[in-house]
Amino acid sequence: MKNMRDCLAGLLSKAMVLSLLSVAVAPWTFALAASPAGDAAKGSKAWSENCARCHNMRSPSDLRDDQWVTSVFHMRIRAGLTGQETRDILAFLQGANDKVEYAGQKAVPLAAPLPATGTGKHIYESYCTACHGADGKGRLPGVPDFTSKNGRLSKSENELFNNVVSGFQSPGSSMPMPPKGGNSNLTEGDIRAVLRYITATFGQPGGNE
Amino acid sequence: MKRESLIRTLAIGATALVASNAAFASPSLEELTQDLKKMQTEVDKLQKQIQSLAAKQEARDAKQEVGTANEWPQSDSLFHMTGYADVGYVNTEATEGSFTVGSFSPIFHFQYRDLVMLESEMEIEVGDDGETEVALEYLVVDWFINDYMTLMGGKFLSPIGQFRQNLHPSWINKLPSAPPGFGHDGAAPVSDVGLQLRGGFPLGSVRTSYAFYVSNGPQLVAEMEEEDGEIEYALDGVEAEGFGSDSDGEKTIGGRLGFIPFAGFELGISAASGKATVTSIHEGDSSLLSGEAARDYDVIGADFNWQYQGFNLRGEYVETKVGADTGEGTAASEGATWTTWYTQAAYRISASKWELVARYTDFDSPHDSQDQEQSALGVNYLFSSNFIGKVSYEFNDGLLESDADQDRVMVQMAYGF
Structure with missing residues (x-):
């Protein structure tokens, strides 16, 4: 047991020294002149x-x-x-x-209705999966499961739209979704496109019709 | 022919004259007023559009400016105070229940651009006797060398394992108490004074993090027992709480490597090695010590963490080993080993603010009175992400009738601010 541990300690020491050297050299080699x-x-x-x-x-x-x-x-x-x-x-x-609108508050309308800049699938995968997950079931504690019957997607399209625009904190969650999921560049078209994608992909048939 | 051409020209000219008179007939004043109003409305609309476009362009320019200025939208120097505090109630099997002020731990951040940051945490507690105790949990100056390396100097939390450096704040710890052996007098080192290099970098699809340090290292405490008129010494504990001087001149080196092969799972290994010397006697006269030589001091550890949606499973193992006396010291000649490990499962109930927690810990020390096996069950209510109410029950198994053997109920309100 002692020999095994000594051996492990020796290996660890060598691994640490090698890692330290690698880490010390690599950043200088690949360091960028200015931080992007x-x-x-x-x-x-x-x-x-x-x-x-x-x-x-x-x-x-x-x-x-x-x-x-x-x-x-x-x-x-x-x-x-x-x-x-x-x-x-x-x-x-x-x-x-930005300040999140809580349940019951009216959403602030978008200044101008602009068309979508990408497909709903692309927008979802780029900006939504971090919290909602690729399967729509929620990656983080407190994030709703889109696939559950009578869940979040049973709301009307307008209500869902307003929730995305203004951010939303559901009663059972300790953390709100930020307005536009944290991407202020999303257009009205983007939001409508991603909602169509979410509803079509994860929604229950007849859920929010 | 000429006559016909002349007649045709005159006819066309006369028609054009009549048409032009009709076209340029003077509009009425009312029509002119309406036209003017329409034009004014159009101008107003255009002005609003121009203003809107200008505002958007201004916002775009500002964002661009922020984006290209090393993420620095404020002045060059920033100050921010954060931290955590907790209060609670403890009812132990052998004693009466008491309300407690756990701790107030303000953390100060001073930062100059993305170059340097000073971080310091105070720990203010009210003891059983009502006295207020103030301690410096850590104080470090961090130099952000580049995207992958930060050099920090000062008193830092030990990077051995995860609990001490990342999980001990009460708003993060899912139970009101630290696992036995991971507190201020256990097997896991708490803090140290020295230099530490740390950071993270990607290795293909695997994310890694590292922390290496060189430090003053710990000091050892001996205990004195009198048996049959003879005084005997034994190692009582390792004080690894960041000493401001190195009494034996022997430095300790150590660190941790972390691997995240996929999102939600982390594996870490830790180790430290150096020398440590007995410098005091627990509840005894330290001047009795003489000829104490530095002994071997080695720590190894491993930890893991797995998060899947609302479920979290983590565990940690730490072993601290002190070698036998190699000189002519008066303190214990024998070496000693402390080991502790815990595993903890937590589940956040879906679509609610309730969380269930269970933790098992086994702490072994050279002294039977310190050994403890603990099973803890807890229920938490998350008023918000950083304001948490906890209730737990600990089943403690230690030396019969010792403190380590007392079951207890704990209630805690923890707030991370």
Whole structure:
């Protein structure tokens, strides 16, 4: 047992030294001259995949833009995030921390009805799967299951549209969905397209007709 | 011919004159007023459109500016205070129930651009005697060298395992207590003073994280027992709580490697190695110590975490081993080993704010009075993601009638701010 542990300790020591050397050299070799901007779509994915490893997901609307800066840099150290992941998550959180409309409040209409910039499937996979999952069942605790009968998709199309536009926190959830899922660039056409995709893919027949 | 052409020309000219008079006939004043109003409305619409476009362009420009300025939308220096606090109630089998002030732990962040950050956490507690105790949990200056490396110096939370560095804050810990052996006097190191290099990088589809450190290392505590008139010494514990000086001059090196092969699952391995010296006697006169030499000090650990929708399963193992005395010291000549491990399952009930938790821990120390086997069950209510109410019952099995053997009920309100 002792020999085995000594052997393991030896291997660990060597692995650490090798890893340290690799890590020390690689970043200098591939370091970029200037840090590229954060990508909100990638940020939402990194946010959903990393933060819940340790704690309950905090709502983007919990903090202001400047507060998210220090918080996300703090989490960069705690969670072992790369600089790019940090900027991506920050771009998502700063873009998604508008005040959320709660159940019963009226949604603010979009300024101008613009057409969709992509297919509903593409929009869903780019901006929604981080929390709702590719199967629509919800990847994070508190996120609704689109496939459940009499679930979220039993609402009318207009109500769902308003929920997406203004953000929504359901009574049983401790975290709201940010307005437009955190992507302020989504057009009315985008939202209608993604709702059609969600309803067609995950909705129960006759659910929200 | 000429005459016919002349007549034709005159006829065309006369028709054109009549037509032009009809075309340029003067409109009425009313018609002109309506036209003017229409034109004014059109101008107003155009002005609004221009303003809207200008505002959108301004917003786009601002976003572009922010995006290309190293994500820095504010001034160069930022200050942010965060932290957590908890209060509760404890009823232990052998004692009366008491309300408790768990701790108030403000965390201060000072940041200059994306270059440097100072992080510090205070730990303020009210003891059983009513005295307020203040401690510095950690204080580090982080230099963000590049996207993959951060060098931190100061007093840092031990990167051995996950619980101490990431899970101990009360709003994160799913039960009101730390697993036995992972507290301030257990098998897992708490904090250290030195330098630490940490970060993360992708290896293909696998995400990895690393933390390596060199530090002052821990100090050892001996205990003194009198038996048949003779005084005997034994190792009482390892104090790995971040000493500001290195009494034996022997540095400790260690770290952790984390692997995330797929989203939701993480595996980590940890190790530390160095020397440690007995510097005090528990509830005894430390001046009795003499000739203490540095002993071997080794830690190994492993941890995992799996998250699937509302279900979370995690576990952690840590072993701390101190070697035998190699010199002529008065303290214990024998070495000692502390081991602890826990596994915890938590389930967030679908479409509700309720969470169920179960944890099993087995802590073994060289002293029977410290050994503890614990099964804990808990129910949590998430008022919000960062404000949590917890109720738990711990089945504790230790040396008969010792503190470690007392079952207890705990109620806690934890708030991460």
